[in-house]
Amino acid sequence: MSDIFKELADAVITQNINGAVEKTKAALASGVPALDIVQKGLSVGMKVIGDKFEAGELFLPQIMMSAKAMNNAMELLRPELSKGGDAANAGYCISFVQTGDIHDIGNRLVSTMLGANGFTVKVLGVDVDNEIVIEEIKKAEAKQVLLVGSALMTTSMLSQKDLMIMINEEGVRGKVKCMFGGAPVSQAWINEIGADGTAENAAEAVIVAKKIMGGN
Numbered sequence: 709m710s711d712i713f714k715e716l717a718d719a720v721i722t723q724n725i726n727g728a729v730e731k732t733k734a735a736l737a738s739g740v741p742a743l744d745i746v747q748k749g750l751s752v753g754m755k756v757i758g759d760k761f762e763a764g765e766l767f768l769p770q771i772m773m774s775a776k777a778m779n780n781a782m783e784l785l786r787p788e789l790s791k792g793g794d795a796a797n798a799g800y801c802i803s804f805v806q807t808g809d810i811h812d813i814g815n816r817l818v819s820t821m822l823g824a825n826g827f828t829v830k831v832l833g834v835d836v837d838n839e840i841v842i843e844e845i846k847k848a849e850a851k852q853v854l855l856v857g858s859a860l861m862t863t864s865m866l867s868q869k870d871l872m873i874m875i876n877e878e879g880v881r882g883k884v885k886c887m888f889g890g891a892p893v894s895q896a897w898i899n900e901i902g903a904d905g906t907a908e909n910a911a912e913a914v915i916v917a918k919k920i921m922g923g924n
């Protein structure tokens with residue numbers, strides 16, 4: 709990892725809120741692409757934090773500070789990430805974090821990147837009940853809607869299966885393409901629940917979204 713990416717990751721790992729912002733400013737000033745700052749720097753730090761939490765080496769207050777460091781850096785990056793993508797209308801999508809889940813850093817990043825690449829994104833936020841998602845699908849004027857659901861916990865991931873059942877029961881399966889993501893989501897899970905795709909990160913999410921919506 710180059711020095712700047714290591715410094716960005718370290719700022720998140722050490723809960724250095726000011727440091728994460730300063731390193732992000734410095735990286736932007738030296739011409740590092742915003743997406744690289746997120747994917748090669750800040751997100752790498754968040755992965756380390758998650759692993760340390762799982763190993764019992766860190767506790768919730770520390771994760772919250774790391775999340776704040778990443779979120780503050782993201783505030784600087786969002787305008788950059790929103791620039792320069794493919795402006796052609798790529799479709800309408802509904803983005804949300806599943807019920808019971810408040811992890812929104814990744815979902816917001818995916819939503820920003822989809823917006824930058826021609827999608828019109830309706831962001832429903834966190835802890836969203838499946839009933840609300842169904843209502844939004846029915847309300848949508850677009851013929852084809854892309855669902856962008858995130859779940860960061862094995863528990864909240866289960867509601868993606870319920871959502872797919874509801875989508876079928878409510879007769880709206882033909883209107884939606886379903887892309888789900890988040891750390892516990894795998895292709896095997898997507899196949900099991902009968903969804904259309906998943907992606908490891910925001911850049912891949914744009915590629916998968918365009919593919920399943922019939923673009924290039």
Ligand code: HCB
Nearest residue numbers: 758762809810811812813814858861862887889890909910
């Ligand atoms: Co949180 N947490 N957390 N957490 N948390 C996780 C998710 C664990 C995996 C940590 C661990 O144990 N290793 C774990 C879940 C375990 C499990 O279910 N198996 C966990 C837990 C247990 C909890 C609490 C229950 C802790 C507690 O209270 N005891 C609690 C739950 C609160 C709730 O939701 N009801 C909790 C709270 C928190 C916060 C508030 C401190 C904070 C969230 C702040 C926020 O989001 N505003 C937090 C954080 C930060 C994490 C970790 C460390 C990082 C998550 C993150 O932001 N990653 C996470 C560890 C981990 O994920 N390995 C840990 C960075 C982003 C950029 O990546 O994966 O979210 P991402 O998104 C990617 C990718 O998945 C993909 O693209 C994104 C961008 O590149 N993607 C999609 C995402 N959505 C997509 C949708 C698509 O359609 C396509 C692609």
